Amino acid sequence: MSWARQFLIPSLVLSAALGLTWIVWDHERQATRHELLSQFDFALGDAVSRVDQRMATYQLMLRGVQSMFAATGTMDRARFRDYVGTLSLDPTFSGIQAIGIVEWVPASRRPGHVAEMRREGLTHYAIQPGGARDDYAPIIQREPYVGRNRSRIGFDTWADPARRNALERSRDSGMAAITGKLRLAVDQDDAAHPGFIMYLPIYARGQPQDNVAERRANLIGWVFASFHMRDIIASLYGEEPPGLTLAVYDGVEPSPASLMHRSSRAAAERQPPALSASEYLVVAGHDWTLTLSASDAYKARFGRHAEMVIALAGTGLSFLLALLAWLLVTGRGRAMRLASAMTRELREHEAELRIAAVAFDSLEPMMVTDAHAKILRVNSAFTECTGYTAGEIVGETPNILNSGRHNAAFFREMWETIQRDGGWQGEIWDRRKNGDIYPKWLTISAVLGEDGLVSHYVSTHHDITERKIAEDRIKELAFFDALTRLPNRTLLMDRLKQAITSSARSEACGALLFIDLDHFKTLNDTLGHDKGDLLLQQVAQRLAASVQENDTVARVGGDEFVVVLGTLSENRQEAARQTEALGEQIIAALGNPYQLDDIEYRTTASIGATVFRGHQASMDELLKQADLAMYKSKERGRNAMCFFDPDMQTVVVERAALEAGLRNAIEEDQFLLHYQAQVDGDRVTGVEALVRWQHPQRGIVPPAEFIPLAEETGLILALGNRVLEIACDQLARWSARPDMACLTIAVNVSAQQFRAPDFVDKVLAVIDRTGARPDRLKLELTESVLVDNVQDITEKMDALKAKGVVFSLDDFGIGYSSLSYLKLLPLDQLKIDRSFVRDVLVDPNDAAIARTIVALAQSLGLGVLAEGVETEAQRDFLAAAGCHAYQGYYFCRPLPIDGFEAFASGLETRQCVAE
Ligand SMILES: Nc1nc2c(ncn2[C@@H]2O[C@@H]3COP(=O)(O)O[C@H]4[C@@H](O)[C@H](n5cnc6c(=O)[nH]c(N)nc65)O[C@@H]4COP(=O)(O)O[C@H]3[C@H]2O)c(=O)[nH]1
Missing domain, CATH: 3.30.450.20 (PAS domain)
Structure with missing residues (x-):
């Protein structure tokens, strides 16, 4: 509902109710006014009636006097006095000021009249005013003859025009006539109240009076009554009518001059009357105007006082009704709004349900x-x-x-x-x-x-499968090199960070290799970028194939690659060696020919490396170090690897020097053998040949310092061959000596050596060339040999075994030997590794292992020898376990041939018996 409608109906109700209130109020007002006017009219009529009746009474009274005189024919003053005395006139109540007799005295009768009056006791009687006139009408008596009424006897009323007029009218008509407003003769005071006089003619008894002439002719005088109008009105009402003001005017024109009396003057002058009305009254042929005015006090007397009540009650009720209407209207509106809101909510709810259904x-x-x-x-x-x-x-x-x-x-x-x-x-x-x-x-x-x-x-x-794929694609684009699919620099930094963190946690070293292809620009310039791209892809593949799964190969520039190596050794130098080994492997891999479509291409790479452990250097520092090292490689003629760390560089240099020295040692035959006795019980049964490098500067170098490098560099093949030659040569020499001919020489054979396809041929060739007895030659294999092709191993062993060569399995117990191998392979002896022997008395595990190996060897029908026996107690333990063949410092240290032979000859008594 609109705002206008909300207020329209209440407004209409208010207007109607106010209108009704006004009608009732107006009706009441009209009724009140009507009643007021009625009362007022009544009061006016009453006033007129009272005055009229009073004046009629006065007239009647005068007629009585007239009748008395008519009966007597004379105007006897004494009788008149008696008569008036019977009237008991009281001006206060009757309103008559005086009643008297006026005698008609033509000029001719004047002297006689005066004389007669004087005779009657009025000694000073005279007609006043004096002067000679045609006629006189002096007052000869005035009753009650008291106070001021005693004065002015003899006053000639004919001389006063106003009185004369009334006298004439009365004389001529025979009727009563009254004067207009005048000051009574007795009132000498200017402030005296206005008065008037009523005259009634007295004619001579028995004379005709039928016309004016007869009446004039027979006139003898008049009776009169004088009045103060105030007294008349006062006698009529007693007290002033409350709220009413009655004014009597002489004539028909109300004016201050004609005002004869006004009751409550002061009130009339103070404020205009609420009501006023006039009525004309003809008294004795003279016009008076009676004006009645009502004051508010009078109105109040007649007001019903209901108007205000009606106005107030009606207005109040009107507003109450309007309020009620507003409440009803707005109540409906509110109800409508509520219904509308509920409907809207319902529709919204329905819409929501529809939306939910659609959404669902x-x-x-x-x-x-x-x-x-x-x-x-x-x-x-x-x-x-x-x-x-x-x-x-x-x-x-x-x-x-x-x-x-x-x-x-x-x-x-x-x-x-x-x-x-x-x-x-x-x-x-x-x-x-x-x-x-x-x-x-x-x-x-x-x-x-x-x-x-x-x-x-x-x-x-x-389902975000597609998004995941897209994310992966984005990730690939973000983290991988598009050409080679290798991680890009961003991912490299992430991996490097992980490697550094991992290194800090495990304390293992890591390494960073910066690899730059040599002369790559020349390739691009000459063969074109297509070929360059092909080369980079193949290089990437070779690098990826060179590293472990956990390592990272990244492409960081056109022909620049970075390799991050993770878990290396905790020893920095060892880690450097591991890094260098991988670097050499990479150099070798990258040095192989590439097939770029139809072009075979060769290139090399320069590598810079740095080893790190934990957070000792930042990622940027490591990259810079590797980069610098790479430039060092370039300076050194390319196709090389350099370390950033000088110490590591030293290690690598030393290693390189060692390798070079090793090669040289082989060529210059700087190796010799030391021999350590192997005993069985108290009897020396043989020796183990242990290689020594007779270094020109360093003196005797133990095998632990060069065997690993020899194996890594493949020099072990040549070295092993040389050792075999020396040993066989020694066997051949001992074979000529009865005290030594029984001894065997055990020679260590590396896995690389044994794997060599020509191993058997080479061994047999050495035996042939030296003339050694094959059955005095014992080849010590390590368990690492046995992980290879069993058939190949067996065939080689069988081939040598067929010639009489003996086999011993070295370091038994520390590797991963399969027991089934032991059965398959033509072994002669197991050697208990010295690591078990060392703690055999203190470590129950090692003791158990030693016993197990002894038992295993016995069950397989193999000989068993314990190495590293350093004490008698160890020997006794082993003996108690069933092992009676020993090697160790307890018996003999590895010795040069002279030393061993001296040692061996000292054991002659120990039954070193030649076969
Ligand atoms: N602590 C202690 N050590 C004892 C005791 N008795 C002997 N040894 C040491 O134990 C090693 C025994 O040689 P291996 O186990 O074959 O271990 C050999 C062997 O694996 C290798 N090796 C030595 N000569 C050659 C060789 O000509 N060719 C190959 N391939 N390896 C060799 O070098 C390793 C070390 O040789 P060496 O330094 O001569 O060390 C020798 C020897 O000096 C002892 O009671 N206590």
């Missing part, structure tokens, strides 16, 4: 569960996405979608968030009905019921 059936998979996570509803997008039909999944819990990728803590945290925040969203992996696991963006919202408790959960399951 949108392309976004959705699920609704109850408060206990039981699935109530899923939309078609959901069934399409998961592969479950609504029938299959309704009634289940969302756990049916669990992929197993998230642990219990994940779901616990999810539900805690839902309970706390009313919802959860995040990435989650779910399983489709067909088993596919896929990523989705899950949004769960708790729906609260009217009681504030969760009634449902609504979830949307947005």
Whole structure:
């Protein structure tokens, strides 16, 4: 409802009620006024009537006097006095000031009249005013003859025009006549109240009076009554009528001059009258005007006082009605608004439901569960996405979608968030009905019921597989080099950071290699960028193939690559050696020919390396170090590797020097053998040949310092061959000596040596060339040999065994020997590694291992020899365990041939018996 309508009806009601109030009020006002006017008119009529009646009474009274004189024919003053005396005139009440007799005295009778009056006792009687006139009409008597009435006897009324007029009219008409307003003769005071006189003629008795002439002729005098109008009115009303002012005017024109009397003058002059009306009155042929004025006090007397009540009550009721109407109207309006709001809410709710229905059936998979996570509803997008039909999944819990990728803590945290925040969203992996696991963006919202408790959960399951793929693609673009698919600089920095962190945690060293292809620009310039790209791709493949899975190869520039090595040795120098080994491997790999389409191409690379441990250097510093080292390699003629760290460089240099020296030593035959006795019981049964490098500057160098390098560099083949030659040569020499001919010489054979295809041939060749007895030659293999092709090993061993060569398995117990090998291989002896022997008395495990090896050897029909025996107690333990062959410092240290032979000859008594 509009604002206008809201107030229109109440306004109309108010107007109508006020209108009705006005009508009632006006009616009441009119009635009041009507009553007032009626009362006022009545009062005026009453006043007129009273005056009129009073004046008629006066007239009647005068007629009585007239009649008396008519009866007597004379105007006897004494009788008149008696008569008036009977009237008991009181001016206060009767209104008559005086009543008297005027005698008609023509001039001719004047002297006689005066004389007669004087005779009657009025000694000073004279007609006043004096002077000679045609006629006289002097007052000869005035009753009551007291006070001022005693004066002015003889006053000639004929001489006063006003009186004369009335006298003439009275004489001629025979009727009463009154004067106009005048001052009575007795009133000498100017402030005297106005008065008037009523005359009635007295004719001579028995004379005709039928016409004016007869009446004039027979006139003898008049009776009169004088009045003060004030006294008349006072006698009529006593007190002044309350609220009313009566004024009597002489004539028909009310004016101050004609005013004869006004009751309550002061009131009339103070304020204008509320009501005023005049009435004409003819008294004795003379006009008077009576004007009656009513004051507000008079009005109040007649007012019914209901107007104000009606006005107030009506107005109040009107406003009350208007208010009621407004309440009704607005109440309806409010009801309408409420209904409208409810309708709107209902429509909105319906719209929301429609929207929800449409939304629910949108392309976004959705699920609704109850408060206990039981699935109530899923939309078609959901069934399409998961592969479950609504029938299959309704009634289940969302756990049916669990992929197993998230642990219990994940779901616990999810539900805690839902309970706390009313919802959860995040990435989650779910399983489709067909088993596919896929990523989705899950949004769960708790729906609260009217009681504030969760009634449902609504979830949307947005499949983000495509997004993931896109993200992966973006990630690939962001973190990988498009040409080589290797990590780019960004990812490199991340991996390097991880490697540094890991190094700090494990204390293992890591290394950074900066690799730059030599003369790559020339390739690009000459063969074109296509070929350059092909080369880079192949280089990337070779680098990736050169490193471990946990290491990183990245392309950081056109022809620049970086390799991050992770877990190296905790020893920096060892780590440097590992790094250098990998670097050499890379240089070798990159040095192999490339096939660039139809072109075979060769190139080299320069490598700079730096070793790090923990956070000793920042990533940028490491890259700079490797870069600087790489330039050092370039300066050194390319196709080389340099370390940034001078110490490491020293290590590498030394290693290089060692390698060079080793090569030289082989060429210059700087190796010799020391021999350590092997005893059985008290009898020396043989020796183990242990190589020594007779270094020109350093003197005797132990094998631990050069055997590993010899193995890495492949020099072990030449070295091993040389050792074999020396040993066989010695065997040949001993074979000529009966005291030594029984001794065997055990020679260490490295895995690399044994794997060499020509190993058997070379051994047999040495035996042939030296003339050694093959059955005095014992080849000590390590367990690392046995991990290779068993058939190849067996064939080689069988071939040598066929010639009489003996085999011993060295360092037994520390490797990963398969017991089945022991059965298959033609072994003669197991050697208990000295690491077990060392602690055999203190470590029960080592003791148990030693016993086991002895028992194993016995069960396989093999000999067993314990090496590293340093004490008698160790020897006794081993003997008690069943091992009777020993090697160790307890018996003999490795000695040069002279020393050993001296040692051996000293044991003659120990039954070193030649066969
Ligand atoms: N602590 C202690 N050590 C004892 C005791 N008795 C002997 N040894 C040491 O134990 C090593 C035994 O040689 P291995 O186990 O074959 O271990 C050899 C062997 O693996 C290798 N080696 C030595 N000569 C050659 C060789 O000609 N060719 C190959 N391939 N390796 C060799 O070098 C290793 C070390 O040789 P060496 O330094 O001569 O060290 C020798 C020897 O001096 C003892 O009671 N206590």
